[in-house]
Amino acid sequence: MTESILGNEWYSERYFFKNVATSFKIKSVLHSEQSKYQKIDVLDTFALGRLLLLDGKTMVSDKDEFVYHEVMGHIPAMIHPKLKNVLIIGGGDGGIVREFVKHPEIERIDLVEIDERVIEVSKTFFPDCTSGLTDPRVNVLPQDGVEYIKTHKNFFDVIIIDSTDPEDFAAGLFTQEFYHHVYEALTENGIMMAQTENPLYDEYGIKSFYDNLRNVYPVVKSFTGPMLIYPGVFWTFAYASKGLLPTQFNESKIPFMSMLEKKLKWYNMDWHKGAFNLSNIHKSVTGC
């Protein structure tokens, strides 16, 4: 449960039944518009650099975007033995695409973002995040992911759900029916990933999310990474697959990743190996 207050000097987000607030001091408001789907704001902040808000909620900041984008891109890329086709639903900022295009074996990356304006605003204000969108393997598709997924069966090797909170038009991305369609769109070794909130502040929401995933996928695992702009920072992510375990590296990728990881800000293979060793509270909340 969140509520945002866009004041003159501070951006504040209240959460955990409005009993906690995180606030970032604003230098200036760089952009504001109402798209067909949502309010889009770009703030320049002292602590985070640029900060993208959708309907007043924090989506991406210069300072910590690398955490989210690198874990979403490189974890599945190190696991899948024959990665060709990737689908990202949401993620109009382009950050996850930027990480996937670093992997030469990938042949096609579909970015299905319902709100074309998020993509355009990101191109203007987050040029580093969107730098992968010009890669010839990338198809930017301004469409509804819930509909798009139904038109593909046994096609994508990896599907990333990079959406806003489960409210309004994004609610369809959190239903068990949707996870079934994602499952069917995946190839036999398919992997799905999604962000799954803060276990210290959203215990019950997370429980039901992971229960839904387990009803569909034989392998459901979780890991954590800090997101300064999300409520309570201690953020969890889900890894679900038709069988591949999240620490079973594709051995042939190791030499390549040994070079690539030197240029990354968060991801490395050592971290990846330890990331699925969960604390007790993380285990009990997610059931992983």
Place this chain on the structure above:
Amino acid sequence: MTESILGNEWYSERYFFKNVATSFKIKSVLHSEQSKYQKIDVLDTFALGRLLLLDGKTMVSDKDEFVYHEVMGHIPAMIHPKLKNVLIIGGGDGGIVREFVKHPEIERIDLVEIDERVIEVSKTFFPDCTSGLTDPRVNVLPQDGVEYIKTHKNFFDVIIIDSTDPEDFAAGLFTQEFYHHVYEALTENGIMMAQTENPLYDEYGIKSFYDNLRNVYPVVKSFTGPMLIYPGVFWTFAYASKGLLPTQFNESKIPFMSMLEKKLKWYNMDWHKGAFNLSNIHKSVTGC
């Protein structure tokens, strides 16, 4: 650089050059006093339960104290091959003592807290944290840790530095001279641990802290755990030793810990094994 504001409705802490703030809604102020050393407040908050402040800064809350206290207690207890004598400097809330007393092989635990009032206030308002202080192996010593450490050589197997920020009377706990005295007070297999701030918000402070440690200890490692009440949540901790590696379990403790970890909220041996596999930014900021 932090600044805290205790208002009528909210407690706020500003940090990262005062450009970020975290705020917790207050139910009531349970206690306020000025001790010889500092202002001591206990708030009842909606999100965290009880929250202890020293000079306006968050020290301990009901909601997340288990993270800090369990990692500080059980990591060294799983590593040291012959753990007899433990020293905790600071830590007047008693939370780390509570975790160490769970280990039957420990013969003596000295808690050296400069401010006796912190201990007394904690006994009243944090009875679970202080529940270990009545254990017959525990010596509660209201003394200056900087002086106490000089009176012991080659005596403690584990020393935990659980202090406030490096300001005023606590500044002596962050000097290289102090780390030398800690080193000398440790036995030949000695382990020292301390909290080391947020790498995304205090990069330069952390660098110098770890450099200081490396000037004294042959083994210096780092790990992370989320502290909701500390600036930016993504919290790091240092493990330093005269030779023992932080993932080299004392094998004879494994059956005992297999039982104990079922009752803990954060710590388990799987998590411990993975916790020292660091992300790139954590590696580069700490040098570990």
